[in-house]
Amino acid sequence: MTTDLCVGWPRYDHPDDLAAIEATPLAERGLPGTSYDLLRRAAGQWPERTAVTVLPDAASWRSPTSRTYADLLADVHRMANALHRLGVRRHDTVALLAPNCDELITALLAAQLAGIVTPVNPALARDHVTELIRRAGARVIVTASKELDPEAYETGAELARQGLVDHVLVLRPTGAVDRNDALAGCPDDRFLGEPPTSTDLASFFHTGGTTGAPKLAAHTHANEITDAWMIAANSVLDQDSVVFAALPLFHVNALVVTLLAPLLRGQQVVWAGPLGYRDPALYGDFWRIVEHYRIATMSAVPTVYAVLAACPVDGADIGSMRCAMVGASALPDGVRTAFETATGIPLLEGYGLTEATCASARGFLDVRRPGSVGQRLPYQHIRIGHGLPPGEIGPVLISGPAVFPGYVEGKGADGFRISSQGKVTDGWLDTGDLGYLDEDGFLHLTGRAKDLIIRGGHNIDPRVIEDALLAHPAVTGAQAVGQPDRRAGEIPVAYVTLADGTVGEDELRAWAAAHVSEAAAAPKAVRVLDALPVTAVGKPYKLPLRADATRRVLAEVLDDLAEVGADAGSGTVTVTVTLRAGITDTAEVQRRVGEFAVPCRIVTRDRGDD
Helix, strand or coil, X not given: CCXXXXXXXXXXXXXXXXXXXXXXXXXXXXXXXXXXXXXXXXXXXXXXXXXXXXXXXXXXXXXXEEEEHHHHHHHHHHHHHXXXXXXXXXXXXXXXXXXXXXXXXXXXXXXXXXXXXXXCCCCCCHHHHHHXXXXXXXXXXXXXXXXXXXXXXXXXXXXXXXXXXXXXXXECCCCCCCCCHHHCCCCXXXXXXXXXXXXXXXXXEECCCCCCCCCEEEEEHHHHHHHHHHHHCCCCCCXXXXXXXXXXXXXXXXXXXXXXXXXXXXXXXXXXXXXXXXXXXXXXXXXXXXXXXXXXXXXXXXXXXXXXXXXXXXXXXXXXXCCEEECCCCCCHHHHHHHHHHHCCCEEEEECCHHHCCCCEECCCCXXXXXXXXXXXXXXXXXXXXXXXXXXXXXEEXXXXXXXXXXXXXXXXXXXXXXXXXXXXXXXXXXXXXXXXXXXXXXXXXXXXXXXXXXXXXXXXXXXXXXXXXXXXXXXXXXXXXXXXXXXXEEEEEEEXXXXXXXXXXXXXXXXXXXXXXXXXXXXXXEECCCCCECCCCCECCHHHHHHHHHHHHHHHCCCCEEXXXXXXXXCCEEEEEECCCCCCCHHHHHHHHCCCCCEEEEECCCEEC
């Protein structure tokens, strides 16, 4: 049994709709098997409808490049055949190393058709890029031209010089009029190779890329298509809704939420320029862009909405915007209130992770549940621990068709070595998050299991501290970590960003102490930063803060003997203690450091390492 997806979309705008949706088995939904099947279906149903509109940059938003669904399919055929001509086959990998542009959309879909795509953040350190491409086994890389991103171009050239890749294809900036010679002579009406099936690998996405070698999460075509359908099955939007996209395509949200899901509905997607939400010029004209293109929804992280809340609408007609989607990190109440008050646009929270393809829970416009990231998506299941009752906090586990096959550990003669590395047991993915389900099945996140602060044997959830600080009207972001302590092992400290500089750290510490739920969670210090550290895909990254907290406390106790440095670049906090001039006896340094149970490297100025 199959269903015409264009007319067979279920009603889905209320939590009670979930049971009716799942009454029809997923296998009977008639979903396309692969992204290629999805694109062919879209081009067949809506050949002349605009599929993608790409801005060259934020300042040129009135001069975009647009393609219909028929155009997009033809371009993907042409690019996939070029890759096939270079030797890419079903189980070969194509790496992408470029900021967003018109041709990158084509390249991603073409790489999934010809083989397996590995999108890589071009801002990563070159050794990280090298390791990701080596692990993925990519022999072809699609990178930016010099005009689009000179550093990405040079990285691609260096990989070729090293012999790590055999071929480098170069993408032109959006709107370039010169021809891409790599596509010359490639047919645009069909694919000459073996098309994928639903169980084939589609993508390898890196999971952050903060330090060391980031993990590569494998996705099948079925993973991505089913998750995209769950997102697209949203009654708030219809086929005439226009989606705004500005997250980078090395992020699963950009692929699943703003590329594949709109393809299912025949929607137009307006893509920002190569800098995306990092382009300052975007914010000055943002509401004019919404008005001009009649944008209905967008997807971004909380910091974007904090900036947009301060951008005057200035009479622009933004009535087309029905909601704005937010995820990746906790949404501060102050940011929600400021954005919704300034714009009248409701924020719709969601929750997901790369290991579950993209999204696993979503909120609802008409059923607000403060503090929740939403109800599970259809055909996915969420439980707490081994089945804890409502209200009890434990590890968040997910099962269903979006759970990934595992991490890519390398490629050998028999194919890719893929392992869940203990993340999946009996079909249940351990997300690493802590949370609870309420009586209605809405998920409330309380923190990361690895981020627990253990004070004298007492577990403190950092979210308790962060929520208290985020309730302050001046606080736009907050992260709490454990600082080494000679008596308690760890004590909580917090780092925040502010909307303005009118509030001091002592006032913030007093505010937190008055608003946390238990005295043990009151932070010892609250420190103000210009920006909180995040991973390459925009998620909170606390290790540099732990390093800073460690450095501060050791610098205080060793002030008369040594200088202290702490680094998180190795993936763990590494402390280096350098003795001051004239100090040679390390025994006292070792004694003081030993009180904190912090491993460190001691350096004397005359003799080197001790």
